[in-house]
Amino acid sequence: xxxxxxxxxxxxxxxxxxxxxxxxxxxxxxxxxxxxxxxxxxxxxxxxxxxxxxxxxxxxxxxxxxxxxxxxxxxxxxxxxxxxxxxxxxxxxxxxxxxxxxxxxxxxxxxxxxxxxxxxxxxxxxxxxxxxxxxxxxxxxxxxxxxxxxxxxxxxxxxxxxxxxxxxxxxxxxxxxxxxxxxxxxxxxxxxxxxxxxxxxxxxxxxxxxxxxxxxxxxxxxxxxxxxxxxxxxxxxxxxxxxxxxxxxxxxxxxxxxxxxxxxxxxxxxxxxxxxxxxxxxxxxxxxxxxxxxxxxxxxxxxxxxxxxxxxxxxxxxxxxxxxxxxxxxxxxxxxxxxxxxxxxxxxxxxxxxxxxxxxxxxxxxxxxxxxxxxxxxxxxxxxxxxxxxxxxxxxxxxxxxxxxxxxxxxxxxxxxxxxxxxxxxxxxxxxxxxxxxxxxxxxxxxxxxxxxxxxxxxxxxxxxxxxxxxxxxxxxxxxxxxxxxxxxxxxxxxxxxxxxxxxxxxxxxxxxxxxxxxxxxxxxxxxxxxxxxxxxxxxxxxxxxxxxxxxxxxxxxxxxxxxxxxxxxxxxxxxxxxxxxxxxxxxxxxxxxxxxxxxxxxxxxxxxxxxxxxxxxxxxxxxxxxxxxxx
Numbered sequence: 001x002x003x004x005x006x007x008x009x010x011x012x013x014x015x016x017x018x019x020x021x022x023x024x025x026x027x028x029x030x031x032x033x034x035x036x037x038x039x040x041x042x043x044x045x046x047x048x049x050x051x052x053x054x055x056x057x058x059x060x061x062x063x064x065x066x067x068x069x070x071x072x073x074x075x076x077x078x079x080x081x082x083x084x085x086x087x088x089x090x091x092x093x094x095x096x097x098x099x100x101x102x103x104x105x106x107x108x109x110x111x112x113x114x115x116x117x118x119x120x121x122x123x124x125x126x127x128x129x130x131x132x133x134x135x136x137x138x139x140x141x142x143x144x145x146x147x148x149x150x151x152x153x154x155x156x157x158x159x160x161x162x163x164x165x166x167x168x169x170x171x172x173x174x175x176x177x178x179x180x181x182x183x184x185x186x187x188x189x190x191x192x193x194x195x196x197x198x199x200x201x202x203x204x205x206x207x208x209x210x211x212x213x214x215x216x217x218x219x220x221x222x223x224x225x226x227x228x229x230x231x232x233x234x235x236x237x238x239x240x241x242x243x244x245x246x247x248x249x250x251x252x253x254x255x256x257x258x259x260x261x262x263x264x265x266x267x268x269x270x271x272x273x274x275x276x277x278x279x280x281x282x283x284x285x286x287x288x289x290x291x292x293x294x295x296x297x298x299x300x301x302x303x304x305x306x307x308x309x310x311x312x313x314x315x316x317x318x319x320x321x322x323x324x325x326x327x328x329x330x331x332x333x334x335x336x337x338x339x340x341x342x343x344x345x346x347x348x349x350x351x352x353x354x355x356x357x358x359x360x361x362x363x364x365x366x367x368x369x370x371x372x373x374x375x376x377x378x379x380x381x382x383x384x385x386x387x388x389x390x391x392x393x394x395x396x397x398x399x400x401x402x403x404x405x406x407x408x409x410x411x412x413x414x415x416x417x418x419x420x421x422x423x424x425x426x427x428x429x430x431x432x433x434x435x436x437x438x439x440x441x442x443x444x445x446x447x448x449x450x451x452x453x454x455x456x457x458x459x460x461x462x463x464x465x466x467x468x469x470x471x472x473x474x475x476x477x478x479x480x481x482x483x484x485x486x487x488x489x490x491x492x493x494x495x496x497x498x499x500x501x502x503x504x505x506x507x508x509x510x511x512x513x514x515x516x517x518x519x520x521x522x523x524x525x526x527x528x529x530x531x532x533x534x535x536x537x538x539x540x541x542x543x544x545x546x547x548x549x550x551x552x553x554x555x556x557x558x559x560x561x562x563x564x565x566x567x568x569x570x571x572x573x574x575x576x577x578x579x580x581x582x583x584x585x586x587x588x589x590x591x592x593x594x595x596x597x598x599x600x601x602x603x604x605x606x607x608x609x610x611x612x613x614x615x616x617x618x619x620x621x622x623x624x625x626x627x628x629x630x631x632x
Contacts, residue, residue, distance in 0.1 A: 012278060012582025015229040016288035017145045018575030020240040021047045023288045024195040026339070027213035028299035032307070032346050034270045037262045040252030043285050044159060044213040045146075047245045048195050050575070141233045142243050145574070148230035150257035150283035156232050157217035158244040161190045164211045170194055184242070187218075191245035199389045202334045206298065217248060230286045249286050259283035260344075265412040265452045266470060271347030273451060273467070276460045278583055280340040287339040290575060291498055291628055294336035294388065302328045303346050310410060312343040312463040314444050333463060335390050335442075335626070341495060343462035345449055349410035352419040387626025394440050394625060403435045404428045405443070411450040418473040419450060422480045426523070430484045433522035434491075437515065437614060438621050442496035448484075456588070459483050461490035485519035486512050492621055500628035501569045502579045506561045507629065510597015513543075514605075518614065540602065547595040558584065559592050562631060569630050 023045050030041035161167060162183060170193035171186060194212070197205045221244070223232045230249075237243050255262065259282065261275045274281065280289055288295075301309045305325050309317065313331025320328045385392050393399035407427050411419045427448065435441060447465045450473070460467040466487045472480045493515070494508030517539060521532040551559055562568050563580045571577045581587050605613040 010584040012579040014290045014577045016147050018293050020050045023295045024048050026297040032303040037255035038252045042250045044248045049241045053240045144232040146230045146286040147282040147289040148286040150254045153251045155250040156221040156223045158219045159246040160215050160218035161212040161246050163215045188245045199391050257283035263452050267412040267414045269348040273345035274343050291338045298332035300330050308349045310345045352409040354424050400440045403432045405441045407446040409448045426481045429523040433519040434488045459487040461487040482520050486516040489515040496625045498628045506593040506597035509594040513594045513598040514601040550592050
């Protein structure tokens with residue numbers, strides 16, 4: 001039997017039945033409405049059937065059952081007026097290389113056709129034994145469960161990927177008949193082929209993901225929303241293998257949604273950003289939250305002119321004007337990541353720049369500083385990566401020599417001078433020090449944003465972007481530099497190497513705290529060895545006192561590095577699980593996982609010698625980047 005999850009407790013439920021179907025790619029197409037404080041539009045999800053269900057009928061498997069044991073009155077959504085692109089007119093001869101750099105936006109239709117006319121679908125949820133026991137001649141329909149919270153879901157539909165021009169290359173059969181069952185199989189076959197393209201065809205894959213996401217719908221799907229989930233089914237479909245592998249969800253966020261915060265920046269301008277909520281991104285878009293659901297994504301975000309959209313994406317997006325007063329920003333990633341790492345910030349940010357010769361000089365200096373370390377990477381160039389296939393920078397000779405990746409700094413207008421004074425000079429030093437320690441940067445570029453004053457932390461790292469608190473700026477180069485080093489360390493530990501179970505957060509925060517000192521020591525080239533060691537000993541003492549105080553003044557259950565003990569990493573049969581104490585309010589303010597992890601790693605480094613230990617960490621990164629790990 002499935003574990004019955006109780007959302008009233010302090011554990012965060014991860015509802016998605018990832019054992020049945022895994023999202024491989026998301027395509028978001030969204031408008032940011034500051035007047036009403038909502039983000040609305042559509043998201044297309046491309047799936048792969050769970051490995052154990054690809055060739056088996058599972059009409060009676062528990063993976064199709066709701067984890068809360070709820071029941072719902074499931075009904076099709078009302079008609080919805082939506083803007084749709086005529087995919088048949090799209091040229092399949094477009095260069096993939098050009099496309100990957102800059103998505104060409106289609107002409108929009110009138111504002112009237114851009115809006116959803118239907119009302120939010122309510123779902124009546126009552127207690128019952130089986131949520132998805134939808135009878136179909138004695139059999140049950142398969143139920144797809146996504147993590148979802150604080151969203152108004154308007155419509156869910158199957159996407160007719162077979163209508164895309166040039167898609168025939170992904171079909172094994174040259175003969176097409178207009179039989180419903182064969183068409184359903186064909187659509188799923190196309191998606192299966194698309195999501196499994198080899199890494200060297202990633203630009204082509206991105207091209208077809210885009211055009212498939214713009215294909216017309218071919219039938220509404222039944223859905224219901226619960227407290228923590230969105231449940232979707234197709235009448236008569238009883239197995240994950242037969243369920244549509246490309247679906248489009250029309251939705252809008254709610255102003256009170258907990259994944260993003262609507263506020264004003266330090267200059268009084270409106271903005272919205274993902275602030276690292278305990279519920280992650282499920283109130284921003286329907287998704288699969290469990291870490292095992294590694295996926296890529298791309299997003300077109302529209303906002304009023306004057307706003308800048310920053311996002312976790314490999315490309316430095318340039319805005320495209322769609323109509324007067326509206327700009328569109330396009331980002332993508334090709335490295336599979338958990339959906340929780342998706343990050344967005346929309347505001348009147350200003351890019352902070354300085355004279356180019358100063359930055360060039362800093363980069364040249366730090367590249368020389370890192371030369372010996374970069375050469376060490378050549379010993380590993382034949383190493384075979386252990387992760388799922390994607391365009392990996394560890395296999396890219398040019399990336400392995402890149403001590404300082406391209407970077408930009410954004411801030412509210414009133415903080416630009418403070419950023420110029422410290423931040424611009426520190427970033428290349430810290431990036432170079434990180435490279436000298438761990439080798440190849442896992443991500444190709446970096447944006448750093450000074451976020452609004454309501455940000456509750458000193459920093460937060462996501463793929464290709466770091467949020468920093470304004471509080472680090474008055475602290476001068478030391479506070480600013482150490483915080484930068486901590487967040488940069490997360491590129492390796494926390495992002496490129498993730499925890500398979502989120503309760504083991506020390507794997508991210510403990511390593512980042514330990515490496516923060518190592519990076520900062522190497523970034524401060526003007527300091528002697530004794531001065532660096534003095535700094536580190538003082539910080540260790542302060543951390544010990546903080547840890548002692550927390551241990552004495554907090555619940556013991558919150559101090560354990562592996563709170564799920566021997567069951568750490570275990571999932572239910574459907575793939576659902578819980579993050580133990582994930583919603584406990586006081587846990588947000590605790591640093592015990594940072595500090596215990598730091599002292600554990602510091603002890604190991606002292607035992608075998610710091611130089612030897614750092615070499616072992618470098619080897620560890622080479623072996624486990626792109627993968628999820630447990631403490632063992």
